[in-house]
Amino acid sequence: MNDPARTGHPGTRAVIIGRPITHARSPLIHGYWLKQLGLDGAYDRREVMPGAVAAVLRELRAEGYAGGNVTVPHKEEAFMACDRVTERARIAGAVNTFWFEGPELHGDNTDGIGFVAHLSETWPEWDREPAEIRIIGAGGAARGLIAPLLDRNVKAISVSNRSRERAETLCDDIRAVLPAAPLTILDWSDRGAHLGTVDLLVNTTSMGMNGQSPLEIDLSAMKPSGIVADIVYVPLETPLLAAANHRGLRTLDGLGMLLHQAVPGFERWFGQHPSVTQALRQHVFADLLAQH
Ligand SMILES: NC(=O)c1ccc[n+]([C@@H]2O[C@H](COP(=O)([O-])OP(=O)(O)OC[C@H]3O[C@@H](n4cnc5c(N)ncnc54)[C@H](OP(=O)(O)O)[C@@H]3O)[C@@H](O)[C@H]2O)c1
Structure with missing residues (x-):
């Protein structure tokens, strides 16, 4: 029960890895929920080169991250790096959500x-x-x-x-x-x-x-x-x-898929269930409009 990934302890951090990473929307979604729920946590982004995923995941654990998301092109590489995966991740052969549990790296596919x-x-x-x-x-x-x-x-x-x-x-x-x-x-x-x-x-x-x-x-x-x-x-x-x-x-x-796929990860790392609301949809939609 002392696992920060499950209890949403203050200071819990999660991260998205990918390449390129500047256009990833996950920081916007998780940042919105952290603020809305008043949680003391952070969701970062990190650019990772192909071939470096397993090593970076080990570093993230050492840095104290609770887990994170994986986006293109690293979903298959992250799958290979996990110690345990859910059945749906095994069928997909790809992981978009990971977390650290005891000594193990766990992966899921929530798309x-x-x-x-x-x-x-x-x-x-x-x-x-x-x-x-x-x-x-x-x-x-x-x-x-x-x-x-x-x-x-x-x-x-x-x-x-x-x-x-x-x-x-x-x-x-x-x-x-x-x-x-x-x-x-x-x-x-x-x-x-x-x-x-x-x-x-x-x-x-x-x-x-x-x-x-x-x-x-x-x-x-x-x-x-x-x-x-x-x-x-x-x-x-x-x-x-x-x-x-x-x-x-x-x-x-x-867009709804993008928002809903983020729910299980947030729940696991930060310990609270976030809601997919019209306000969140508008928030992300406004960002899409601004960038395209
Ligand atoms: N809404 C969400 O949350 C969400 C989540 C994940 C992905 N996506 C979107 O889904 C799309 C696919 O992502 P992915 O990860 O599956 O990519 P992917 O693994 O690269 O697969 C691309 C798919 O598109 C097909 N394709 C590409 N160009 C084509 C063309 N000119 N004519 C016919 N088929 C073509 C490919 O067919 P071949 O096998 O023949 O190349 C393949 O089936 C992307 O636009 C991505 O942004 C959305």
Whole structure:
């Protein structure tokens, strides 16, 4: 019970590592909660070179940090450096949240539970009936998303990625842990096929981000009650979400995932449960607008 990471003792410090690190939003989110909850703690940022993650994590422990976050490109390297990881981090093969417990370094991947928390908050009935899901992309973010989705009332998940091989590796890795996972792969050219039965379509690629071409997909056959989600949050309304809104489909933006993925880490390091509020959303959104 004397572990500062669990009790939110005054002076608890957490940190985000990545490269580059200047645009990371986590300091803004955690700083907001520290202030709002009146906690005497700090959340720092540190630029780390590839290959140096394990050594830096050891240094952070020696410096007294309770834990922290990991962002691009270090999530896989951090996963390798951990002594223990959660099952969802193991499925993702990537860690975005870490903490020190006794002599061990622990890792979790909260991206997917952040996505599901935002989805369930926005559209609470989304999995009342067994849901059919289409995931576009098979990169790191897709890896984080699939295990928490499979924890819900899900009938089938189809994955379509530009390079089919990466989708195959992703599905094989998930089946190695969850042999009965209802996963199928679609060719990239078929990413918009059979949308009439899809309840949730999620873009996990970087397409649609400012400076990138939009994700080309024909939503005309999408199930009218379906939800179209994008995990890209700059811009907040991506061309995909604009097209879905135009068709009157339900949508979900990427900012909520970013905010919700931060909750478990804050709780663990600082010992208090923070809330994802409209005020926090506005705070982070204002920063996004200022930077882009
Ligand atoms: N909202 C949040 O909290 C949150 C959290 C994590 C990530 N994200 C966002 O999610 C996006 C993906 O992140 P990630 O970590 O998964 O990146 P990643 O591991 O590099 O994967 C990138 C994905 O995008 C696909 N892609 C990239 N350019 C493409 C193109 N021109 N045409 C078709 N597919 C393309 C890649 O396909 P190939 O495999 O064929 O290259 C791959 O599926 C980023 O925009 C990131 O900012 C948001």
